Amino acid sequence: MSEAAVGPAVNEDEAALATPFVKCLVRLIRAQDSYGSWEVKSDAELLADFIITKEQRRAIPVIGDPDPDVLWRLDMFYTAVGLAIEERTGLMTSPVKPMRPSGACFSRSGGWSFCRDVHRFGFETFRKLAEAGTKLVDDAAAALRPIPTWRGRDETIRGRIHVKPR
Numbered sequence: 383m384s385e386a387a388v389g390p391a392v393n394e395d396e397a398a399l400a401t402p403f404v405k406c407l408v409r410l411i412r413a414q415d416s417y418g419s420w421e422v423k424s425d426a427e428l429l430a431d432f433i434i435t436k437e438q439r440r441a442i443p444v445i446g447d448p449d450p451d452v453l454w455r456l457d458m459f460y461t462a463v464g465l466a467i468e469e470r471t472g473l474m475t476s477p478v479k480p481m482r483p484s485g486a487c488f489s490r491s492g493g494w495s496f497c498r499d500v501h502r503f504g505f506e507t508f509r510k511l512a513e514a515g516t517k518l519v520d521d522a523a524a525a526l527r528p529i530p531t532w533r534g535r536d537e538t539i540r541g542r543i544h545v546k547p548r
Contacts, residue, residue: 398508399425403515406469407462414458431455432511434504444501456503459515466519471526 398404408425415421420428432455434442457477464475505511 395426395508398512399429401512401516402469403462403466403519404429404508404512406466407458407515410458410462410465426508429508429511432459432504433507434502435506439502439504442502444499448500448503452501452503456500459503463515463518463522466515467522467526470519470523473526475522 399408404425408428411428412420431451460477464477467473467475505514
């Protein structure tokens, strides 16, 4: 394969790995390494499990409980979203419900919830990983932005958390 054909994909991956969300995700994953065995791995190698091609996605069965590694990646992704929201807004966040194999994919009404394809959680490229995380962080930060109230102080949308104007 020519170097010109590989160049844009490599540059795109490097740009995606440099985004604040992906850096936050990498920091979170490295924090999980209690024995130091991932210290020699590059950021791309640490995030390689998040990349799933269309062919790989088709080969993954959706019957039975999701693989614990998939649930760990899902937890790391959404925890990184929460941490990135904290960094951007200064407001504390936390996951609402931990992901577990039993009951993770059904809503109370009996229908499928957002976890319908939890078995196949992943992204086609590092760019799509970065875009998905960044979009979630941007949307949450926009929803939590301080708004002026009649009392003359800034409050968040919910009105419970008071934020000092910057």
